[in-house]
Amino acid sequence: MASIEPFHVVELMERARALEQQGRNIIHMEVGEPDFGTPAPVIQAATQALQRQSLGYTSALGTAALREAISNFYQTRFRANVPPERIIVTSGASAALLIALSLLVSPEDEVLLTDPGYPCNRHFVSLLNGTPICMPLDHTTAYQPTSDHVVKYWSEKTRALLLATPSNPTGTCISPETLNLIAEAVKQRRGNLVVDEIYNVLTYDLPASTILSYRQDAFVINSFSKYWGMTGWRLGWLVVPMGYERDAEKLAQNLFISPPTLAQHAAIACFHEDTLEEMEMRRLEFQKRRDLLIDGLSSLGFGINAKPSGAFYVYANVSGMTQDSYTFSLETLEKTGVAMTPGLDFGAHAPDQHVRFAYTTHYSQIEQALERLFSHLRS
Numbered sequence: 379m380a381s382i383e384p385f386h387v388v389e390l391m392e393r394a395r396a397l398e399q400q401g402r403n404i405i406h407m408e409v410g411e412p413d414f415g416t417p418a419p420v421i422q423a424a425t426q427a428l429q430r431q432s433l434g435y436t437s438a439l440g441t442a443a444l445r446e447a448i449s450n451f452y453q454t455r456f457r458a459n460v461p462p463e464r465i466i467v468t469s470g471a472s473a474a475l476l477i478a479l480s481l482l483v484s485p486e487d488e489v490l491l492t493d494p495g496y497p498c499n500r501h502f503v504s505l506l507n508g509t510p511i512c513m514p515l516d517h518t519t520a521y522q523p524t525s526d527h528v529v530k531y532w533s534e535k536t537r538a539l540l541l542a543t544p545s546n547p548t549g550t551c552i553s554p555e556t557l558n559l560i561a562e563a564v565k566q567r568r569g570n571l572v573v574d575e576i577y578n579v580l581t582y583d584l585p586a587s588t589i590l591s592y593r594q595d596a597f598v599i600n601s602f603s604k605y606w607g608m609t610g611w612r613l614g615w616l617v618v619p620m621g622y623e624r625d626a627e628k629l630a631q632n633l634f635i636s637p638p639t640l641a642q643h644a645a646i647a648c649f650h651e652d653t654l655e656e657m658e659m660r661r662l663e664f665q666k667r668r669d670l671l672i673d674g675l676s677s678l679g680f681g682i683n684a685k686p687s688g689a690f691y692v693y694a695n696v697s698g699m700t701q702d703s704y705t706f707s708l709e710t711l712e713k714t715g716v717a718m719t720p721g722l723d724f725g726a727h728a729p730d731q732h733v734r735f736a737y738t739t740h741y742s743q744i745e746q747a748l749e750r751l752f753s754h755l756r757s
């Protein structure tokens with residue numbers, strides 16, 4: 379437990395909540411949770427399921443109907459042939475990550491992770507008595523690894539590389555060409571690649587993509603939380619390479635018995651045409667917010683050295699203003715009511731110089747946040 383850290387941003391959120399209780403207006407840009415809410419057809423499907431279904435446990439792998447729907451989505455959206463047998467429905471991407479890493483990591487195995495990266499990953503590895511190796515990444519590779527990093531950091535103990543594209547906290551993507559080179563380098567070393575694609579449909583300057591269009595040997599993580607705005611429904615999925623289906627099933631049975639049943643019935647509606655149209659509108663709205671935020675922050679002196687082309691985050695360098703992003707975030711919250719996440723949660727590589735903004739709040743709120751930051755920084 380000593381190696382498991384808390385989410386540092388929680389402290390900031392608590393302060394934000396306390397300020398709100400005192401009547402202050404807080405603009406929340408610290409949480410990676412879309413503000414659009416659950417799509418109406420999903421709520422409708424859930425309401426019908428509540429009336430008609432028994433809602434007992436399902437298969438540990440998820441309902442046949444949902445696994446089929448996910449498989450169809452890969453086919454229609456990405457021309458990727460992913461049979462339902464390789465899809466395991468999980469309690470969010472979190473459970474998918476835990477199952478994938480449990481399949482791969484034995485005590486003392488090393489797992490290569492990105493720094494900055496999603497905070498829970500290194501804790502999952504520690505929990506399995508593996509060793510997280512956090513590769514320091516900077517703007518020169520858009521905070522993403524390349525096959526050179528695999529060469530540099532792979533050791534005899536390394537078992538896997540886990541990355542996310544688009545990434546949290548940076549919003550940056552890896553091109554299919556580079557990802558393929560990474561996958562080749564991992565394969566040459568008899569390792570496994572885990573790709574977290576939780577934001578893969580939320581891209582702006584590039585087409586959405588999945589590694590499953592061109593490789594079948596990666597473990598792929600995804601979720602209904604972000605693109606479909608269903609964080610609280612706790613539903614995601616894992617795609618395993620052929621040969622891992624049975625082991626994944628055994629783990630899913632033992633760890634979770636089954637993913638949430640009501641959420642599974644509801645999520646079928648995620649793939650209906652009207653829902654996908656609504657999601658496309660949301661994606662365009664995210665893009666507008668991103669453009670506003672990038673322009674605004676850049677003109678205020680925040681360094682945005684690698685353009686975020688996906689997810690809903692901007693990872694900004696604040697070294698021109700402070701050498702302590704944590705205190706900077708707390709002070710900015712106190713003075714302006716704008717809440718952002720300090721770099722500390724995302725790793726040990728230059729966290730003091732970075733903060734993350736999530737544009738999961740309304741366009742007009744982002745405009746207001748920029749105005750407040752402008753007045754504060756000028757003074």
Ligand SMILES: Cc1ncc(COP(=O)(O)O)c(C=O)c1O
Pocket residue numbers: 410469470471472473496542545546574576600601602603609613614
């Ligand atoms: C990169 C990444 N992976 C996984 C998760 C966990 O998502 P879920 O809500 O599906 O468990 C998150 C949540 O923020 C994330 O950013």
